[in-house]
Amino acid sequence: MSDTVTYRPPIFSLQRVWTLASSTFTQLVRMKTFYFLAVFAVLVIAASNLNLLYTPVQQLKVIRETSLGAMSIFSWLFAISATAVLIPRDLEDRTLYTILSKPVPRLEYLVGKLMGVLLVIGVALALMYAFFSVILYFQEYRIISNEMAHMAQNPRYTDQDRASEAAMIAAYGPDLNLLIAVLAVFLKSAVLAAVAMLVSTFASSSLFTIIISTVIFLIGHFHKMATDFWVVEQQGGMITRILGEILVLVIPDFQIFNIADSVSGGQTVSLNLVTQMSALALMYVAIFTIASWFLFSDKEF
Amino acid sequence: MKKYFMVIVLLLVSGMLRVPWEKQLTGQLTEEGLLLAPPGETLREQLGQSATLAALGGLRSLVSIYMVLHAHEAWQMTDWETVERDYRMITTLEPRDVDNWIKGGWHMWANASASVEVDESIPLGLREKLRQQYIDKGIEFLQQGIKNNPATAKPWLELGFVLREKKKDFCAAAEVYREANKRPDAPAYTIRFVGYLSALCPGKEREAYDYLRALYDQGEKHRRLPSVIASLKELEEKLDIPLIQRIPEIHPEVLRRERAEKQKKRLPAGIHIK
Incomplete structure (x- = not known):
């Protein structure tokens, strides 16, 4: 009777995925990704000193809008470019062979890589959020003090008016609701990174991945509008209608995540909508990861 | 090739599942004012390609x-x-x-x-x-x-100012301030401006007098400001209000003139104040 025990690695291990994700995180950090934060800081400070005859509320809104805009641009660029270089880089460094020669399923490799990218985006967004919240806090304090001093000189204003003005300005200061805007930016980037990963599994070069992912990203912002235009306004034929429908079915709708502007303008978002948006993003990421796995599963290197 | 076909089928099938959900979610987000309508054709032309994108x-x-x-x-x-x-x-x-x-x-x-x-x-x-x-x-x-x-009083207040200062349409301005006053963020002075401007609107003097008098009778400090008293005094004259019903205060302008006169008397010869 043999007493040999055969070790069977688990089919899917979160620990292995985490190892891959953390090494990807380190790999991306070493690419000096976080240097962008210095540019972000300069931009936010510049925005906070920009005053084109702005009202007190507008001064704070400009900081919020510029910061969220910069965060969006950073996360989209990063989602596309970092995901595009990951697999080719692993191939170039021959790390890919080392990893795949071990009992690591290819799905885990892809999920780990994607998680690493998302981790960098998440950490960067959190740092940027913290930074601009601090700036907003100090600016809010300064603006309210100035405004109160100004109103105190005018007998026309009552204590109630002053309190109301202070509350109105404070509504545009640092706010937990802004975290939802940051989450929406993150979700959009997560979907974009998943799309870029799918493209990179069949792409011949990183440049190809970047170009195709960018094109998909752009189409994903207006394909519904364009399809409506072709089909309804231009009364396109059957072929146009079918092509339009295919486009809408295959390409993600990135417009749905564009709520940062409204949240920055003071709109509140219900928990139900946040949950639905997160679930939709998760669905996109899952579908594109499975599709990437189909193409990557028996790819020869 | 088979794999590519499978991927396309996967994307199409999942698309069929998610598109109705997305439509519903987009509707909800638009309803709650979180998603704005895409730029219209005129705006797209004005913005140019890159800004539209x-x-x-x-x-x-x-x-x-x-x-x-x-x-x-x-x-x-x-x-x-x-x-x-x-x-x-x-x-x-x-x-x-x-x-x-x-x-x-x-x-x-x-x-x-x-x-x-x-x-x-x-x-x-x-x-x-x-x-x-x-x-x-x-x-x-x-x-x-x-x-x-x-929901906000801010554009109403601005419109009231323009009608008052630039158009000299006091009747319309009074109505605009009245509307502004219905908004929760309207400053306290708005309530008085309705009266001041109604007082300048031909044919609305009686209404203005009743309005300002009601404010005055409330007795709060900020509603017995010199402007309220001045408007009431002028309306009392214009409407020929019986003396017994008039407010006890003296017209602020008369007070100012009296004070100036007194000061003038105290000044050394050759020094004048305007």
Whole structure:
């Protein structure tokens, strides 16, 4: 009777995925990704000193809008470019062979890589959020003090008016609701990174991945509008209608995540909508990861 | 090839599942004011390709900030057509930012109107016409701002000011302040302005008197300000209110004159105050 025990690695291990994700995180950090934060800081400070005859509320809104805009641009660029270089880089460094020669399923490799990218985006967004919240806090304090001093000189204003003005300005200061805007930016980037990963599994070069992912990203912002235009306004034929429908079915709708502007303008978002948006993003990421796995599963290197 | 086919089938099938959900979610987000309608054809033409793409990509605010910078530069060059066009775009991009409507309106009714008034390159007869046109444009901006932001008093207050100072239409201004006063963010002085302006509106003197008297009778400190007393005193004269019903205070202007007279007497010879 043999007493040999055969070790069977688990089919899917979160620990292995985490190892891959953390090494990807380190790999991306070493690419000096976080240097962008210095540019972000300069931009936010510049925005906070920009005053084109702005009202007190507008001064704070400009900081919020510029910061969220910069965060969006950073996360989209990063989602596309970092995901595009990951697999080719692993191939170039021959790390890919080392990893795949071990009992690591290819799905885990892809999920780990994607998680690493998302981790960098998440950490960067959190740092940027913290930074601009601090700036907003100090600016809010300064603006309210100035405004109160100004109103105190005018007998026309009552204590109630002053309190109301202070509350109105404070509504545009640092706010937990802004975290939802940051989450929406993150979700959009997560979907974009998943799309870029799918493209990179069949792409011949990183440049190809970047170009195709960018094109998909752009189409994903207006394909519904364009399809409506072709089909309804231009009364396109059957072929146009079918092509339009295919486009809408295959390409993600990135417009749905564009709520940062409204949240920055003071709109509140219900928990139900946040949950639905997160679930939709998760669905996109899952579908594109499975599709990437189909193409990557028996790819020869 | 088979794998590529499988991927396309996967994307199509999952698309069929998610598109109805997305439609419903988009509807909810639009209903709650979180998603704005995409830029219309006219706005797309005005914005140009890159700005349209940025606006579609969720960077409306950034495009708007850029447009404000552009308008600011045009304002310094007194290029009013550009200022107007830019603010029309800004307000279309961010219709719920009430400050943009107010700023766009202000550029028109205050800056552009004053600028054409002193512009010597424009024939004299045309200047007044243009001035009025710019004031009307400013009013239109404010009315649109009200339509897009019905809950706040800010554009109402601005409109009241323009009607009062630039159009001298006190009757309309009084009604505008009355509307502003219905908003929770209206400053306390708005309530008095309804009275002051009604007092200047021909035919509304009695109504104005009753309104201001009611404020005065409430006795709160800020409602017995010199302006309230002055308006009441003038209306008492105009409406010939019986002496017994008149308020006990003296007209603030009379008080001021008396004080000045007394001071004048105390001053050494040769020194005068106005």
